[in-house]
Amino acid sequence: MSDTLLSSLNEAQKDxxxxxxxxxxxxxxxxxxxxKTITTRLAYLISIGIDPAxxxxxxxxxxxxxEMRERAYSLIDGAFVNTPPLLCTFHKFGLLFLKFHxxxxxxxxxxxxxxxxxxKRIIKSINKEITTSVLVSEISKYKNTLLSPEEAKxxxxxxxxxxxxxxxxxxxxxxxENNLVDFDDLLLLPYKILLANENLAKExxxxxxxxxxxxxxxxxxxxxxxxxxxxxxxxNLCVVGDDxxxxxxxxxxxxxxxxxxxxxFEDTFVVKLEENYRSTDTxxxxxxxxxxxxxxxxxxxxxxxxxxxxxxxxxESGDENEETRKIVDDVKKLIDSGESANDVAILFRxxxxxxxxxxxxxxxxxxxxxxxxxxxxxxxxxxDLIAYMRILTNKDDNFSFKRIINKPKRGIGKTTxxxxxxxxxxxxxxxxxxxxxxxxxEIAAIVGKKNARTLKVFxxxxxxxxxxxxxxxxxxxxxxEETFDYxxxxxxxxxxxxxxxxxxxxxxYIRDFFIQNPHLELKDFLNEIALESENDELYNEAVSMMSIxxxxxxxxxxxxxxxxxxxxxxxIGDGSDIEEERRLGYVAITRAMDNLTLSFVHSRFYKGxxxxxxxxxxxxxxxxxxxxxxxxxxxxYKKGDLVQHKIFGMGRVQKAVKAGKDYKLTINFGGNVxxxxxxxxxxx
DNA sequence: GCGGAGTTCTTTTTT
DNA sequence: AGAACTCCGC
Numbered sequence: 001m002s003d004t005l006l007s008s009l010n011e012a013q014k015d016x017x018x019x020x021x022x023x024x025x026x027x028x029x030x031x032x033x034x035x036k037t038i039t040t041r042l043a044y045l046i047s048i049g050i051d052p053a054x055x056x057x058x059x060x061x062x063x064x065x066x067e068m069r070e071r072a073y074s075l076i077d078g079a080f081v082n083t084p085p086l087l088c089t090f091h092k093f094g095l096l097f098l099k100f101h102x103x104x105x106x107x108x109x110x111x112x113x114x115x116x117x118x119x120k121r122i123i124k125s126i127n128k129e130i131t132t133s134v135l136v137s138e139i140s141k142y143k144n145t146l147l148s149p150e151e152a153k154x155x156x157x158x159x160x161x162x163x164x165x166x167x168x169x170x171x172x173x174x175x176x177e178n179n180l181v182d183f184d185d186l187l188l189l190p191y192k193i194l195l196a197n198e199n200l201a202k203e204x205x206x207x208x209x210x211x212x213x214x215x216x217x218x219x220x221x222x223x224x225x226x227x228x229x230x231x232x233x234x235x236n237l238c239v240v241g242d243d244x245x246x247x248x249x250x251x252x253x254x255x256x257x258x259x260x261x262x263x264x265f266e267d268t269f270v271v272k273l274e275e276n277y278r279s280t281d282t283x284x285x286x287x288x289x290x291x292x293x294x295x296x297x298x299x300x301x302x303x304x305x306x307x308x309x310x311x312x313x314x315x316e317s318g319d320e321n322e323e324t325r326k327i328v329d330d331v332k333k334l335i336d337s338g339e340s341a342n343d344v345a346i347l348f349r350x351x352x353x354x355x356x357x358x359x360x361x362x363x364x365x366x367x368x369x370x371x372x373x374x375x376x377x378x379x380x381x382x383x384d385l386i387a388y389m390r391i392l393t394n395k396d397d398n399f400s401f402k403r404i405i406n407k408p409k410r411g412i413g414k415t416t417x418x419x420x421x422x423x424x425x426x427x428x429x430x431x432x433x434x435x436x437x438x439x440x441x442e443i444a445a446i447v448g449k450k451n452a453r454t455l456k457v458f459x460x461x462x463x464x465x466x467x468x469x470x471x472x473x474x475x476x477x478x479x480x481e482e483t484f485d486y487x488x489x490x491x492x493x494x495x496x497x498x499x500x501x502x503x504x505x506x507x508x509y510i511r512d513f514f515i516q517n518p519h520l521e522l523k524d525f526l527n528e529i530a531l532e533s534e535n536d537e538l539y540n541e542a543v544s545m546m547s548i549x550x551x552x553x554x555x556x557x558x559x560x561x562x563x564x565x566x567x568x569x570x571x572i573g574d575g576s577d578i579e580e581e582r583r584l585g586y587v588a589i590t591r592a593m594d595n596l597t598l599s600f601v602h603s604r605f606y607k608g609x610x611x612x613x614x615x616x617x618x619x620x621x622x623x624x625x626x627x628x629x630x631x632x633x634x635x636x637y638k639k640g641d642l643v644q645h646k647i648f649g650m651g652r653v654q655k656a657v658k659a660g661k662d663y664k665l666t667i668n669f670g671g672n673v674x675x676x677x678x679x680x681x682x683x684x
Numbered sequence: 685g686c687g688g689a690g691t692t693c694t695t696t697t698t699t
Numbered sequence: 700a701g702a703a704c705t706c707c708g709c
Contacts, residue, residue, distance in 0.1 A: 060699070061699075062699090089699065091699050092699090115699090116698080116699090183698085183699050184699095187699095247697075248697075250696075250697060250698095251699085349696070350695065350697085351696075351697085352694090352696090352700095372697095372698090375698095406685090409685090409686085411685065411686095412685085413685040413686080414685080415685080416685090530699095531699065547696080548697080549696080549697045549698075550697085550698090571696055573696075576696080584697085606700095607693090607695085607700080608694095608700050608701085
């Protein structure tokens with residue numbers, strides 16, 4: 001059994017798949033069969049008799065989780081497994097855990113997950129003086145580094161940070177009062193629970209004897225600590241990742257987790273997968289040239305298994321229209337020559353660059369699918385409906401109450417909402433309870449007679465709907481429309497038809513969910529969709545367009561990457577990191593299998609202005625255009641030189657061997673001796 | 685409270 | 700350029 005399972009793996013992959021106990025670090029370069037290896041390992045563990053229920057596999061995206069599940073199941077006979085192994089995103093795991101253990105924090109498990117947009121609104125309602133995006137990212141940073149509001153307050157020096165800490169505290173209180181949970185909480189709250197309850201931590205760790213983590217280079221501090229707790233009774237942690245593909249630093253991922261894995265976990269067995277099966281040698285060569293400009297890496301090189309291929313084309317255009325024309329022409333030719341549109345993709349660093357492409361494709365009458373972009377569940381009409389559903393499952397959800405109390409319009413405006421809110425705060429009850437607990441006369445005293453009547457009608461409607469829901473989940477949606485006329489409120493609006501289409505689709509989802517899961521309730525549906533961002537609609541043949549981030553893990557025979565201009569790619573801005581930009585470039589290039597075209601323009605229309613641009617340094621760094629940009633001059637290295645490394649710090653050269661234009665150095669970093677290429681260190 | 689006109693900000697990336 | 704937010708007269 002296991003022989004056939006392993007027969008298609010190379011030696012390194014086999015080593016990784018069959019290493020069972022202890023900590024295991026699989027450094028898997030792009031296209032090196034990472035998913036194959038890890039899914040085979042999962043199947044292998046089961047094949048040698050390990051209880052599937054004791055295996056936990058964590059991923060970052062639903063897409064990755066689904067793909068791995070599918071592939072692992074095809075490797076084992078699906079029928080073999082009566083309790084399937086848990087394979088899900090980190091956040092989903094947190095959600096499952098909280099469903100069972102939320103009571104440990106003295107909170108009920110009927111909590112609701114809020115998304116980024118909700119989070120922004122809540123924070124904005126707390127403080128309008130400080131830029132919301134700053135507050136959002138600072139608060140998230142605090143949560144992901146386990147800093148409580150009290151600690152944040154105590155350590156804040158500047159007035160600004162004291163204010164931020166204050167908003168943080170209010171925000172956390174708001175979430176707790178309304179029993180809301182944000183994305184960070186899905187990791188943070190389980191961690192807090194496990195930390196406070198040693199027995200539960202032991203029990204949970206014992207439940208999951210074998211843990212695997214995909215894309216480890218993108219984990220943050222909190223995820224690392226959570227993993228430590230989960231591994232506390234064993235050391236069976238297998239992580240897969242590629243330091244060169246770490247592209248989520250902006251949301252708190254720390255590359256240190258993978259760079260220091262063998263110090264974090266004892267007796268680590270390391271396997272490197274450096275053979276690339278995806279791209280032509282030509283593509284790999286340029287990808288390698290680019291990434292070699294980074295210092296902050298473990299230093300590995302992808303080795304090709306294919307032959308040299310077509311050379312990489314670089315398009316130079318006056319503006320985005322010319323660029324689009326060239327790409328549309330090329331894609332047309334490819335498809336006319338019999339290539340499948342599904343094998344073609346166009347990538348960009350910034351989503352806004354898709355606009356001219358979309359126009360061009362529309363004009364040419366060509367199909368395309370835009371991956372990412374405006375998510376289905378982020379549309380206003382869908383969020384309204386979700387807010388209604390939330391109110392139906394939890395009357396105390398003030399946030400949702402405010403969102404829909406005047407949708408469709410029923411004459412309840414800002415002032416009325418404020419009055420209800422003030423009353424609710426003074427009496428320490430939820431906003432809906434202000435309506436429910438008081439007689440019409442009492443409410444009239446707060447908001448006036450007319451509004452009081454409207455509010456009571458609203459209350460009665462909700463109560464009726466709840467009854468219908470108890471009776472039949474299938475009838476409930478019709479009753480909902482009958483009561484609130486939400487769908488028809490879009491009847492004569494400009495983009496009403498589109499929105500109604502979305503509404504119908506959403507109703508379809510709900511019905512389908514209840515058909516598939518008759519025993520589950522509305523709140524389960526709500527938390528399920530909160531973690532879903534993929535619009536995995538059924539596409540037919542179409543060219544894909546997406547951001548580089550969205551392309552991670554994918555591969556395409558024919559690839560175009562646009563926007564190779566300084567400022568766009570590398571994107572220069574607040575908090576941007578040139579090494580991470582370069583890794584993005586590396587990720588983008590290594591998506592290509594056979595053909596790759598890069599493009600830059602001299603001017604682009606962006607944010608309402610036309611900007612003059614110069615070509616990206618990445619083009620010369622990857623050796624695609626003769627670098628007018630200075631190649632860093634290489635100084636000679638010799639034994640005894642002092643050097644500085646970004647991760648390992650200062651060290652002394654013990655041995656220096658010339659290797660091409662670099663030196664292969666053996667460096668002693670205070671007792672820690674490592675072999676490092678001279679391009680990764682700086683001479684001091 | 686509503687809707688239209690004017691103004692400001694955005695988008696880098698996602699669970 | 701477009702969305703989102705603010706202001707003002709009805």
